[in-house]
Each structure stands twice: as C-alpha cells, then as structure tokens.
Amino acid sequence: MPIILEASSISKSFRGLMAISDVSVRLEEGQITGLIGPNGAGKTTLFNIITGGIAPDRGTVTFLGKELGKLTPDRICRLGISRTYQLVRPFLSLPVYRNVLIGVYFGRDGYISSAKAEREVDELLEFVGLRDKRAARASELNTVERKHLEIARALATLPRLLLLDEVVAGLNPSETSAVMESIREIRRRGVTIFLIEHVMKVVMGLSDHLLVLHHGELIAEGKPEKVATSPAVVEAYLGHRRPAGAYHAEG
Amino acid sequence: MRTTLLLLLVAFLASIPFLGSSYLPTFFIILFMNLILASSYDIVGGYLGYVNLGHAVFFGLGAYTFGITWNAQAPLGVAFVCAVAAAVIFAALMAYPFFRLHGAYFSLGTFGLIRLFELLAFNFGSLTGGSGGLSVPSSYRLLPTFYTTLILALLTLAIVYKIAKSRLGLAFVSIREDEKVARDFGVPVLRYQTLALMLSASIAGLMGAVYTWYIIYINPEAVFGTEMALLPVAMAMLGGTGAIAGPVIGAVFISIVEEFLWTKLPYLHLAAYGLVIAGVGLFMPGGIVRVPFIEARLRWLGLVEDL
Ligand SMILES: Nc1ncnc2c1ncn2[C@@H]1O[C@H](COP(=O)(O)OP(=O)(O)OP(=O)(O)O)[C@@H](O)[C@H]1O
Ligand SMILES: [Mg+2]
Numbered sequence: 394m395p396i397i398l399e400a401s402s403i404s405k406s407f408r409g410l411m412a413i414s415d416v417s418v419r420l421e422e423g424q425i426t427g428l429i430g431p432n433g434a435g436k437t438t439l440f441n442i443i444t445g446g447i448a449p450d451r452g453t454v455t456f457l458g459k460e461l462g463k464l465t466p467d468r469i470c471r472l473g474i475s476r477t478y479q480l481v482r483p484f485l486s487l488p489v490y491r492n493v494l495i496g497v498y499f500g501r502d503g504y505i506s507s508a509k510a511e512r513e514v515d516e517l518l519e520f521v522g523l524r525d526k527r528a529a530r531a532s533e534l535n536t537v538e539r540k541h542l543e544i545a546r547a548l549a550t551l552p553r554l555l556l557l558d559e560v561v562a563g564l565n566p567s568e569t570s571a572v573m574e575s576i577r578e579i580r581r582r583g584v585t586i587f588l589i590e591h592v593m594k595v596v597m598g599l600s601d602h603l604l605v606l607h608h609g610e611l612i613a614e615g616k617p618e619k620v621a622t623s624p625a626v627v628e629a630y631l632g633h634r635r636p637a638g639a640y641h642a643e644g
Numbered sequence: 645m646r647t648t649l650l651l652l653l654v655a656f657l658a659s660i661p662f663l664g665s666s667y668l669p670t671f672f673i674i675l676f677m678n679l680i681l682a683s684s685y686d687i688v689g690g691y692l693g694y695v696n697l698g699h700a701v702f703f704g705l706g707a708y709t710f711g712i713t714w715n716a717q718a719p720l721g722v723a724f725v726c727a728v729a730a731a732v733i734f735a736a737l738m739a740y741p742f743f744r745l746h747g748a749y750f751s752l753g754t755f756g757l758i759r760l761f762e763l764l765a766f767n768f769g770s771l772t773g774g775s776g777g778l779s780v781p782s783s784y785r786l787l788p789t790f791y792t793t794l795i796l797a798l799l800t801l802a803i804v805y806k807i808a809k810s811r812l813g814l815a816f817v818s819i820r821e822d823e824k825v826a827r828d829f830g831v832p833v834l835r836y837q838t839l840a841l842m843l844s845a846s847i848a849g850l851m852g853a854v855y856t857w858y859i860i861y862i863n864p865e866a867v868f869g870t871e872m873a874l875l876p877v878a879m880a881m882l883g884g885t886g887a888i889a890g891p892v893i894g895a896v897f898i899s900i901v902e903e904f905l906w907t908k909l910p911y912l913h914l915a916a917y918g919l920v921i922a923g924v925g926l927f928m929p930g931g932i933v934r935v936p937f938i939e940a941r942l943r944w945l946g947l948v949e950d951l
Contacts, residue, residue, distance in 0.1 A: 444828055470830040484821035495818050498811045499830035550830060 397422040397554055397585050403452035405438055412438040414609040425586040427600030434606040436589045437479055440556050444476055445469040470500050473553035477543040477560055483531035490514050490527045492542055493549045500550025517545040536563055557588040561595050573599060646945055657794055661787055669790045675899040676793035677851060678879060682891035683800045684847035685876035690885030691813055692840040693820025698754030699876045701761050702731040702845040704867035706852025711778045711862060712771060724853050731849025732842050739838035758873045765864035777863030780856060789858040800847050804888050816840055871913055878917040881924050884931025889947035893932050
C-alpha cells in the first residue's frame, strides 16, 4: 500500500520541554494506525503539527507526496486532512447542521451548490445519528452527541486522512462499540485513519498498525499484538503505574 | 404577510416628510444614521465577533475625505466614492495587524486608533482645518438627506441580511465561535476578517460622507470623539448583536431616548452609553432581541437568524 502521510524527524519543544523528539511516522493508505502513550507523551501535539496548527521546530510532513511546509491549517484541511478534538470543540451557538455545513463549504476544494451541500449535511447527520437534532444548537447536545457531531463535521470536508483524538473517551461500552463500527465503516469508504486512543480494547480492535509515544519519543511500532506486549511499552506504562492492559479503565 | 408588513413600514417611512412636520425628517435622519452605524458595526462586532471600538474611524475617514475632496472641486459623486475608498482601504490595511489581537486587546487597540485619528485631524490643520473644523458649501439638503439615509439604511439591512444567510456569514460566525477550529476546517480566517472589516467600513465611510454633506460642518470631536466610538457599540449591544433586528431595535431605542431625554442633559451621553452597556450585560445578556417574548415574535417575522 502507498504511503499517504510521512512525518520525518519531527521535533517540537514548548519552553524547553521536549513534547516531540525526532519522531518519524509513515501512514499507509487505507489503514487504521493507532497511536498510544501515557498522558503528556506528545500525541495531541503530533496531531497539531500534522494539521498545521503548530509548526515543528524540526522535521517535515509530507501528505500525498506534497510537503506541507508552512501551509496554514485551512489549506491542509482542503488538501484532505481532517480531525476531531480530544476536548470537543463544536461551534457551540450554531445549530448542528450549520456546524457540519462549515466543513462542507470551506473544508473542501472547489464549489458546491447549497442544495447539494444541505443534502450531504443530512446524510452525514444520518450517519452519526444526529438527524433529529439537526436544528438544535450544538450547546444543547451532550458530550456523546458532540463527539458524533465532530465526526460528522470532520467527514464533511471529504478527508483522505482522518485524525481522531480519543473519540471514545467518556463513552459507555455500547456507545463505544457503535463508534468503533462507524470508524470501520469510514475506513471501508476509503478514508485512512490515524487514531489516538487510551482504551486498549479499542486500539487493539481497530488498528492495523500501532505506534507508541513516550516522553515525546517513538518507543515502539508494528503489529498491535506485538507492540502492546513489548518490554519497552510495558515499562513505559508501568513507569506510570498503569500497565497497558489496565489502561482501558481510563475514561 | 411578512413582506406586506415590511413594505407597509417602508411606505410609511418614505411618507414621513409629507406628514407636515419639518422636525420629523430631522429626527429620522439621525435615527437612520444611528441604524446604519449600528448595523454596519455589527458585521464585525456581532457576526465576526470582534468588538470594534474604532468603527467611528471609518465614519470619520469618510466624513473628512468627502469634505476635503469636495472642497477641492471634485464632483459630488467622485467625493462620495473617495470617501468610501478611504474607509475601505484603511480597513484593508489595519486588518493584518489588528486581527492579531483578540478580545479586549482588539477593542483597546481599535479604541486607541480612534484617539490617534482625532489627534491627526487636530494636527493636520492644512488639510482638515484642525480644531477649527471643516466646512463644505451649503444648500437645502433636508429631504435629499432624508431619502439618501433611508435608502442607505435599507441597503445596509439588505446587505447584512444577505451576509447572514450566505456562506460568507457562516464563515464570519465560525470565526466568532472558535477561530482555531474554523481554520482547521478550511476557513481562511484572515481573508474573511479583512472582508468583514472592509464591508463594515464601506457602509460607515459612506455614512460619514453623507453626514458631512448634510451637516455642512465637522470637527475632530464630532466624528472621532469618544461618543461616536461608543454609540454604535452601545446600540448594537442594547438591541442584540449578531441578529439583524438587534442593532435596529437598539438604534431606534437610543435615538428616541437621545431626542427626548438627553438633549436636556448633553454631558451625560457618555455616562449613559456606559450604563446601557453595563445594564445590558447585567440584566439582558444578548440584548433586547434575546428576551424570549420578543425573540419569538421576531423569529416569526424572520428577523432573528439561527446563526
Ligand atoms: N500549546 C502548548 N503550549 C505549551 N505546552 C504544550 C502545548 N501543547 C502541549 N504542550 C505540552 O506538551 C506535552 C505533550 O502534550 P500533548 O497534549 O501532546 O500530550 P498527549 O500525549 O496528547 O497527552 P494526553 O494523553 O494527556 O492527551 C505536555 O507536557 C503538554 O503540557
Ligand atoms: Mg492528547
């Protein structure tokens, strides 16, 4: 499978603290790649670098053969990378459908007619189960619904690559399996997925490939079953007094 | 039904000069001017979400540019065009540095700008007449001004309505809600901020020109003073920002109060604007249009958008 995104030797520090240190990542097209690591490992920072919100101190990101360089987040979004946020950030005072409409109108390349845009918004809301909340303000949604809204908004931009930052955190088991099914369906539609996840059952169940970040460094990668039991990874989690297997207690 | 109501209202407004009072048109010119300033302010203040205390800079630039070019023998139309151009060009220039500021910093920065322009108007006497002010040739202009401001007011509302319903308005409100997220979802933020400011400036600049043309004499205090700076903001906030009816209601309310109460207490204007803003924040967050009873009725009239 071709490589859709390559991050090479990325480093980023915040006021002397190394958040990401010489990290290289290759995402294969059509795969689900999982990213795990203890709190503060630098996972979200890596996402922010890929989407252009944070400029790395060193290193390059190449997407579909194009170096992203100093491109702004809006350009990167239109090139086909979209995301959800660890702490959900819907446009709170806007109705649900307008939240998604923003992705449709601005997140894609080219022009789309209003009629077609509205139709696509309805399809997306149907997909995430928010059809009947269409006209409600995003602020009226509960956390679970807001997570679904974020997924719809991200899909609205027609991404080639979707970055999911702890989407199942805070969901109960049945909601979690529903979201896992949605993620598989999104992949079936041809979207490559890069997901940060603390719940081991979810990462192990979804990922084709797994990366482990610890103190800003990539300490392991490969097949999920192999990586999760590798000594370095167990050590990293034990260092935080939380064995990898018990990590799903989080959230 | 709604269209009929609105048409009736417009017909009534247009017939005001024929009601026999010479006082009514004067009052309505002020009201229309207030409405135009409040609504054009709200493009940036309400939809884009940046409280621009420097909105009067555009008004004043339009007022002075018109006066200066017209006095320099430019044809009337050219003078109006120059006034709008000055305001719009300045808006385009200030966008980049000022939109790096957020929240209170943006407001304070733009407020500083208005003091700067007041100072410039005072000190470039050869151009502006300094503290002595600037006069333009006079003639009878009451009714022409009445209809010009009426049309400009309707045009402003039409523009704001159109923006609110369009993807342009959607980009503006997404920036208001969360600039970073808007950018992550494809909105070229600075471009839309600049566009919003230029649109807002074009209307205020034109109003400034009409003001000079009507009032014949302007000075730095009248167009760049603190009162002019706070007036549009106070009206928009009182009526409710980010909804087309808000600034209209605020402008009507303040124009009436100003006319019947404050003429007797001229020096209290400023304190009163401050009180209005504080009072709205305390007792009516969101302004008059967001009072549930009123919001329901306005919604029926299609005058409150679900942004
Ligand atoms: N914008 C920022 N400014 C300063 N420090 C930051 C910023 N973003 C992240 N950091 C710091 O960088 C480190 C890595 O943070 P990051 O959010 O990437 O971790 P994470 O792996 O996503 O953790 P978590 O599992 O808690 O979400 C942390 O120490 C964090 O405090
Ligand atoms: Mg994180």
